[in-house]
Amino acid sequence: MSEKKLITPRKLAGFMELEPCKQLILNEMENKIKSIYEKFAFMPLDTPILELSEILLAKSGGDIDKEVYAFTKGDTNVCMRYDLTVPLARFVAMNQFNLTFPFKRYQIGKVFRGEKPQKGRFRELIQCDADIIGLDTLPLLADAECIKLADSVFTEFGLKIVSHISNRNILFGYCEGLGLEDKTLDILIILDKLGKIGKENALYELNKLGLTEAQSGALIDITLNSGDFGKVLESIKNLSENETYQKGVKELEEVYSYLKAYEIPTENYVLDIGIIRGHNYYTGTVFEMYMPQHPEFGAVCAGGRYDNLAGYYTTQKMPGVGVSIGLTRLFDLLDKNDMLPKISPTNIKLQIIPLGDTLTHCLKLQKYFQTQMVCDVNYDARSFKSKMNSANKREIPFIMIVGETEVESGKYALKNMKTGEQYNLSMEECLNKIK
Amino acid sequence: MSEKKLITPRKLAGFMELEPCKQLILNEMENKIKSIYEKFAFMPLDTPILELSEILLAKSGGDIDKEVYAFTKGDTNVCMRYDLTVPLARFVAMNQFNLTFPFKRYQIGKVFRGEKPQKGRFRELIQCDADIIGLDTLPLLADAECIKLADSVFTEFGLKIVSHISNRNILFGYCEGLGLEDKTLDILIILDKLGKIGKENALYELNKLGLTEAQSGALIDITLNSGDFGKVLESIKNLSENETYQKGVKELEEVYSYLKAYEIPTENYVLDIGIIRGHNYYTGTVFEMYMPQHPEFGAVCAGGRYDNLAGYYTTQKMPGVGVSIGLTRLFDLLDKNDMLPKISPTNIKLQIIPLGDTLTHCLKLQKYFQTQMVCDVNYDARSFKSKMNSANKREIPFIMIVGETEVESGKYALKNMKTGEQYNLSMEECLNKIK
Numbered sequence: 020m021s022e023k024k025l026i027t028p029r030k031l032a033g034f035m036e037l038e039p040c041k042q043l044i045l046n047e048m049e050n051k052i053k054s055i056y057e058k059f060a061f062m063p064l065d066t067p068i069l070e071l072s073e074i075l076l077a078k079s080g081g082d083i084d085k086e087v088y089a090f091t092k093g094d095t096n097v098c099m100r101y102d103l104t105v106p107l108a109r110f111v112a113m114n115q116f117n118l119t120f121p122f123k124r125y126q127i128g129k130v131f132r133g134e135k136p137q138k139g140r141f142r143e144l145i146q147c148d149a150d151i152i153g154l155d156t157l158p159l160l161a162d163a164e165c166i167k168l169a170d171s172v173f174t175e176f177g178l179k180i181v182s183h184i185s186n187r188n189i190l191f192g193y194c195e196g197l198g199l200e201d202k203t204l205d206i207l208i209i210l211d212k213l214g215k216i217g218k219e220n221a222l223y224e225l226n227k228l229g230l231t232e233a234q235s236g237a238l239i240d241i242t243l244n245s246g247d248f249g250k251v252l253e254s255i256k257n258l259s260e261n262e263t264y265q266k267g268v269k270e271l272e273e274v275y276s277y278l279k280a281y282e283i284p285t286e287n288y289v290l291d292i293g294i295i296r297g298h299n300y301y302t303g304t305v306f307e308m309y310m311p312q313h314p315e316f317g318a319v320c321a322g323g324r325y326d327n328l329a330g331y332y333t334t335q336k337m338p339g340v341g342v343s344i345g346l347t348r349l350f351d352l353l354d355k356n357d358m359l360p361k362i363s364p365t366n367i368k369l370q371i372i373p374l375g376d377t378l379t380h381c382l383k384l385q386k387y388f389q390t391q392m393v394c395d396v397n398y399d400a401r402s403f404k405s406k407m408n409s410a411n412k413r414e415i416p417f418i419m420i421v422g423e424t425e426v427e428s429g430k431y432a433l434k435n436m437k438t439g440e441q442y443n444l445s446m447e448e449c450l451n452k453i454k
Numbered sequence: 455m456s457e458k459k460l461i462t463p464r465k466l467a468g469f470m471e472l473e474p475c476k477q478l479i480l481n482e483m484e485n486k487i488k489s490i491y492e493k494f495a496f497m498p499l500d501t502p503i504l505e506l507s508e509i510l511l512a513k514s515g516g517d518i519d520k521e522v523y524a525f526t527k528g529d530t531n532v533c534m535r536y537d538l539t540v541p542l543a544r545f546v547a548m549n550q551f552n553l554t555f556p557f558k559r560y561q562i563g564k565v566f567r568g569e570k571p572q573k574g575r576f577r578e579l580i581q582c583d584a585d586i587i588g589l590d591t592l593p594l595l596a597d598a599e600c601i602k603l604a605d606s607v608f609t610e611f612g613l614k615i616v617s618h619i620s621n622r623n624i625l626f627g628y629c630e631g632l633g634l635e636d637k638t639l640d641i642l643i644i645l646d647k648l649g650k651i652g653k654e655n656a657l658y659e660l661n662k663l664g665l666t667e668a669q670s671g672a673l674i675d676i677t678l679n680s681g682d683f684g685k686v687l688e689s690i691k692n693l694s695e696n697e698t699y700q701k702g703v704k705e706l707e708e709v710y711s712y713l714k715a716y717e718i719p720t721e722n723y724v725l726d727i728g729i730i731r732g733h734n735y736y737t738g739t740v741f742e743m744y745m746p747q748h749p750e751f752g753a754v755c756a757g758g759r760y761d762n763l764a765g766y767y768t769t770q771k772m773p774g775v776g777v778s779i780g781l782t783r784l785f786d787l788l789d790k791n792d793m794l795p796k797i798s799p800t801n802i803k804l805q806i807i808p809l810g811d812t813l814t815h816c817l818k819l820q821k822y823f824q825t826q827m828v829c830d831v832n833y834d835a836r837s838f839k840s841k842m843n844s845a846n847k848r849e850i851p852f853i854m855i856v857g858e859t860e861v862e863s864g865k866y867a868l869k870n871m872k873t874g875e876q877y878n879l880s881m882e883e884c885l886n887k888i889k
Contacts, residue, residue: 025766025767025768025769026508026509026512026766026767027767028509028544028545028547028548028764028767028768029506029509029544029548030501030502030505030506030509030544030548031502031504031505031506031530031532034502034504035502036500036501036502036545037500038549038552039497039498039499039559040497042497042498042499042500043497043498045500046498057801057828058824058828059824059828059830060800060801060802060805060828060829060830062474062475062477062478062800062801063474063477063478063481064474064477065471065472065477065480066465066471067465067466067469067470067471067578068503068564068566068578069466069469069523069566069577069578070465070466071464071465071466073461074461074463074464074465077461088504088525088527090523090525090526091525092523092568093568095466097466108463109463109464109465110463110471112463113463113464113465114473117473119844119847119848120834121833121834123830124474129503131503131504133527133528142504143502143503143504153834156835158833158834158835160813160817160831160833161833276814277813277814277817279814280813280814280815280817280818281817281821282818282821329463331460331461332460332461332462332463333460333463334460365495365497366492366495366497367495370495378595378712378715379711379712379714379715380715382595382712382715382716383715383717386716386717389493389494393492393493393494393495394495395494395495395558396595398556398593398595398596399555399556399588399593400591400593409554412554413554
């Protein structure tokens with residue numbers, strides 16, 4: 020052993036690892052999300068972290084994105100999952116004949132993205148996803164339910180969020196109406212970055228695509244519509260007669276009626292035509308949640324409707340809608356801004372410190388208190404003083420000192436570490452005092 | 455889309471994936487383990503799933519065991535963790551100046567082992583580990599606490615287990631006492647499989663090592679000692695005067711005194727000298743838990759004491775003791791033997807079925823019931839009959855049918871799906887009936 024060269028202990032960059040008292044808080048947040056998802060009758064699913072590359076990379080025809088952790092084991096090409104949506108698609112395609120639809124599942128688990136490590140970016144992320152999958156059809160109430168779900172989670176956290184909601188048919192249809200259907204995707208890429216690059220640059224880029232000034236201006240104008248859901252909806256509903264556009268309007272109207280029925284406070288959501296959600300698989304309702312007091316956090320939650328979740332694996336049409344909370348990133352942002360829920364850095368309510376030969380008696384006391392609270396016996400060999408220091412440092416609220424005299428008398432020295440008060444009480448009295 | 459070749463949806467062999475109603479049960483078991491670990495004042499830790507190969511494979515000097523999922527990303531050699539102990543060692547070595555000792559942590563998470571898929575073997579396993587790490591020293595009460603912990607978990611599960619406990623110093627010292635110290639490891643390998651290969655074959659193999667008949671016989675005799683902790687301890691305590699042997703006896707005596715103080719029922723643990731725990735890092739107390747009614751399950755939980763957890767990463771001596779429950783394997787065994795706790799295949803208590811244009815009213819009812827139970831609105835477009843069938847199949851206990859007449863009268867049709875009884879009640883009366 021003594022000859023051995025030591026290896027400097029370290030972890031990979033971009034992987035969050037919390038000290039246990041912070042982990043307690045993260046677990047608490049995870050539990051709250053889980054309990055709200057379950058309250059809305061979502062059932063748990065846990066898919067493997069590793070999947071066949073052929074399955075996970077079906078979208079890219081098996082091509083490995085550089086962000087994906089992919090490797091070969093034996094003669095099998097495998098990937099670590101980079102989201103929870105593709106595994107869900109695989110799962111429902113595999114189990115379509117055993118599931119009852121609409122299938123409401125949640126999954127809380129880690130996903131892996133091998134991006135370059137940079138501030139605020141993680142390679143291992145806990146995602147908290149809830150999705151509703153239909154067979155052939157799925158009513159629009161499901162879209163509203165996902166928004167309600169996210170709103171309930173953040174309300175439970177005591178965090179103010181605003182859900183920015185749109186429907187992709189609006190901009191798709193608007194482009195169609197302008198006769199620009201073959202340029203729609205390029206247009207959306209530009210409009211998606213409107214907030215970042217500004218109106219001037221967006222105009223320039225749209226014109227470069229071959230749009231007229233009028234077309235570019237109209238597109239930017241409609242994209243900038245954002246605010247009270249009912250008012251914005253009223254103001255845009257006749258901006259285009261295009262069929263797809265009107266489909267978007269109808270869908271937004273229906274979703275709006277459900278948001279009201281769910282009694283989500285009206286200040287908690289807006290209609291925001293600028294919500295585009297990149298060039299991904301969404302086909303209808305799309306939404307992103309922001310914290311108005313912290314726009315710099317970006318979207319802390321997002322989701323939307325997809326028409327055909329499992330299209331790579333089955334001909335059975337399965338429309339779905341889902342919402343995803345990026346817990347790792349959210350926790351990191353809250354932590355850095357001192358916004359984490361305040362909870363004690365320990366779960367220990369009472370620590371028993373044995374003095375002299377009283378250890379076995381202390382274990383009996385521990386058993387008694389454990390029925391009501393987390394109770395620990397400090398059996399460390401260190402000095403009494405260092406034990407008191409460590410209890411202080413860990414902010415343990417109560418200490419019980421048990422020497423031989425105490426065992427004989429049945430009266431124990433209980434100390435309230437916050438106030439400094441000390442009592443001499445029986446076991447039962449100690450329990451009452453602590454409670 | 456129509457031209458696209460479909461990929462058959464499938465998952466990797468050896469990876470457990472449960473249907474949601476079974477996942478509910480697994481989650482319930484995981485929660486119980488977690489709550490007992492926390493009750494004993496263990497704090498949560500969550501280390502990354504990926505680690506640097508140099509760190510994780512320090513033991514083998516960086517050599518990749520074929521069971522480890524290892525690969526290169528960019529120019530970094532990484533591994534998926536194959537246990538939770540090595541990451542713990544890395545963590546305590548990295549954070550030794552910030553932690554308070556004894557450091558009690560639990561970690562529940564997945565580990566990965568790329569072994570050949572075979573019946574009952576998994577490549578992705580949920581491990582539930584609890585360890586206690588000391589600085590320089592760690593009292594033997596910690597060993598007893600780990601055994602108590604496992605006993606509490608299985609008691610909570612309603613499963614009968616017996617903890618088979620030994621101390622490696624017994625057989626180490628016994629070999630030393632026989633002058634066989636240079637052959638100890640080879641001897642232990644043979645004695646470890648005594649139960650499998652039988653006395654005859656073990657004798658033959660020991661003799662082949664160059665032991666005398668008397669030595670081999672004595673080693674087999676002592677290894678076969680198993681039974682009531684106090685009685686076996688009494689009967690073996692003078693079998694060798696060797697110092698290491700006597701250290702083992704003393705340690706077992708002390709651990710025994712704590713097991714009694716913890717009031718673990720005596721039928722729940724035995725002293726079993728045959729517990730060796732392979733050729734691994736354990737140095738003192740070792741234990742394996744078996745289900746006496748199901749010896750074919752093998753050890754469902756195991757652990758022990760290691761003298762120097764983080765020796766590859768730091769010169770600071772950190773003795774530890776830990777216990778690990780292999781939840782994936784345990785769940786699989788219980789499932790296959792129809793021994794899983796019986797819980798409802800759904801968490802839904804009440805499902806509201808809207809008839810006609812009553813959806814928004816149903817959402818208000820849902821909100822009312824959700825304060826007390828999991829309540830779902832079935833907004834599926836399918837027929838009423840198919841909704842009733844699906845509720846039946848999912849074993850949802852109560853159904854509430856809400857048509858326009860019900861909305862007007864404020865009296866709803868509530869159906870108990872088990873008994874078939876149907877009521878006509880107000881919202882409040884429905885709540886009372888269900889509760």
